[in-house]
Amino acid sequence: MVKKGTWVLVKKVVLLPEERPLTLPKDTLKTPLLMWIKGHLLEDASLGNQVQIKTLTGRLEQGELIEVQPTYRHDFGDFVPELQIIDNLVKAELFGGETSE
Amino acid sequence: MSNTTNYQELLSRKNEIMKKSVGVDYSQFELSPIAFDYEKMMKQTGYSLSEMREIQLNHGVGKTPLKELKNITALARKVSKPGYGARIFIKDEALNDSGSFKARRASIACYHAKKLGYRGVIAATSGNYGAAVASQAAKYGLKCIIVQECYDSFGVGQPEIVEKARACESYGAEVIQLSVGPELFYVFLKLLEDTGYFNASLYTSFGVSGIETLGVELIEDCLRITGKVPDTVVITNAGGGNLTGTARGILQATNFPVQIVGASVNLKGLHMASDGDFNRKSFTTGHTGFGIPFITYPDRSDVPRSGARPLRYIDRYVTVNQGEVFFMTETLSVLEGIERGPAGNTSLAAAFSLAQEMKDDQIIIVQETEYTGAGKHHQSQLSFARKNGIDIFFGNPEEEIPGKNIILPRSLDCIKARDLNLMEIKESYLNNALKNVTQVHEIDLQYLSNEINEPIDYIVNYLQGKKIKMEAKNGNQIHKVG
Numbered sequence: 001m002v003k004k005g006t007w008v009l010v011k012k013v014v015l016l017p018e019e020r021p022l023t024l025p026k027d028t029l030k031t032p033l034l035m036w037i038k039g040h041l042l043e044d045a046s047l048g049n050q051v052q053i054k055t056l057t058g059r060l061e062q063g064e065l066i067e068v069q070p071t072y073r074h075d076f077g078d079f080v081p082e083l084q085i086i087d088n089l090v091k092a093e094l095f096g097g098e099t100s101e
Numbered sequence: 102m103s104n105t106t107n108y109q110e111l112l113s114r115k116n117e118i119m120k121k122s123v124g125v126d127y128s129q130f131e132l133s134p135i136a137f138d139y140e141k142m143m144k145q146t147g148y149s150l151s152e153m154r155e156i157q158l159n160h161g162v163g164k165t166p167l168k169e170l171k172n173i174t175a176l177a178r179k180v181s182k183p184g185y186g187a188r189i190f191i192k193d194e195a196l197n198d199s200g201s202f203k204a205r206r207a208s209i210a211c212y213h214a215k216k217l218g219y220r221g222v223i224a225a226t227s228g229n230y231g232a233a234v235a236s237q238a239a240k241y242g243l244k245c246i247i248v249q250e251c252y253d254s255f256g257v258g259q260p261e262i263v264e265k266a267r268a269c270e271s272y273g274a275e276v277i278q279l280s281v282g283p284e285l286f287y288v289f290l291k292l293l294e295d296t297g298y299f300n301a302s303l304y305t306s307f308g309v310s311g312i313e314t315l316g317v318e319l320i321e322d323c324l325r326i327t328g329k330v331p332d333t334v335v336i337t338n339a340g341g342g343n344l345t346g347t348a349r350g351i352l353q354a355t356n357f358p359v360q361i362v363g364a365s366v367n368l369k370g371l372h373m374a375s376d377g378d379f380n381r382k383s384f385t386t387g388h389t390g391f392g393i394p395f396i397t398y399p400d401r402s403d404v405p406r407s408g409a410r411p412l413r414y415i416d417r418y419v420t421v422n423q424g425e426v427f428f429m430t431e432t433l434s435v436l437e438g439i440e441r442g443p444a445g446n447t448s449l450a451a452a453f454s455l456a457q458e459m460k461d462d463q464i465i466i467v468q469e470t471e472y473t474g475a476g477k478h479h480q481s482q483l484s485f486a487r488k489n490g491i492d493i494f495f496g497n498p499e500e501e502i503p504g505k506n507i508i509l510p511r512s513l514d515c516i517k518a519r520d521l522n523l524m525e526i527k528e529s530y531l532n533n534a535l536k537n538v539t540q541v542h543e544i545d546l547q548y549l550s551n552e553i554n555e556p557i558d559y560i561v562n563y564l565q566g567k568k569i570k571m572e573a574k575n576g577n578q579i580h581k582v583g
Contacts, residue, residue, distance in 0.1 A: 011256075015284060019104045024282060025375040031254035034280040035288065038270075056275040057221060057244045057296070074263045074476035077484025082493060082509055086431045093513060094176050094436065 010063030161198030200472030264476030309408030316350020445471030
């Protein structure tokens, strides 16, 4: 159970594939136009329910409750060894010799 | 009513909604079905340079340092002919509040929205502009909604755009995220109508003229540091506002000719409205996917007449490849100790190559940087690309195929700014401007000449080639002179 007032993320379909302009690329045309919005839950609900939320600017939106207290999980990615190779290349070019000491 | 009906009905009221949401009646600038009075629009709805400088300085924007990149200059000289390799400077725009030059645009838009009494602002942007509007709106106590194209249909977000959403929310904005598709504009229009907020478009005169201060500053900075005006300024080009505003500022600051070079990341072959291509590109802005459509048809923007008209000012348009920009981003970090975001370094990658064509006493300025961090960082982007099946390897970037691979330059001499054919681009502009037109008037000739910065004779030749009639004010046919 997710309590009324909780900060949540909802997802909704804005346009179904058949409602989208035919000028779109084929791959996009097969998909619905989706929207993700965050806000405070207006009634107690469970994940997967259709719910109503109040957004930061005070707008009311409806959608499927997909996340509770959503946060940010983007990061700096996996290690990319090529970046060290670039470092060595430009340092050697400019300053010469062994640069790893 | 079905969504489709709603969609069509709303789009049909586009001009009315826009008029209300930017507080400007664009019909007052129209001169003919083709021409409009660009300077009148920029003047009447804009602010004077001194007003804009004051507004910006009072709100954490402007007076960013111009820094000489001595080590990168020395590096370029390693691969230049003797006596060549211009001094490379960078305007560190990442130091504006919100981390990019976009704060200059947002500051004027938000100031104006507040002055007109709007309760809030809305911007449709997946880029730094969102954070800029959110940051400036926070200062004025304006509510703020940012609409982003962020995820593919599987819900996988481009890390850079996910980071932009975080930044917007950190400044208190509401962020609405969408999957791929141009119908974002429909959502945007609906929000404008429902909320009555100000459309903080990138393309109004406020959005474009706010950058003029950057052009003025870089001339003043350069004169102060070197005693000379720069020979060349390289500007990352997407929607065209950055180039237009900077060039207009430069023209106000000096009578000396300064070469204006636009630079975009080459994303040839990737479709901007394709769900499948969306996460196969490592640059979400500063690329040809925006650069080419907007330069050849500026009024495709979200206002009836765009303030961003780069063909009026551009002298040369070059592209660089994704691998080259990532390479220069890493180089800026390890050779100059300046860690910045990749998209802002598009013009740096171009400048590294262009400097080699210039004498060593000449000056080339890269006019922006942007902040970096989780998601935006070049390691995030390279790692994300690799996870999406993009091959990353060292080789000749000339052979890079956007969406398939990212080729990091195997040596300095293969970093190249590649020229686009500007005359072809100008012709393409004319094709768009004169689509289905069978007759033009005298006023259109001057307008088109200004639009692409070519003499009237060039326009006349083009029209004759297309068999488009030309009529003078007195009703006579115009014939080519000389």
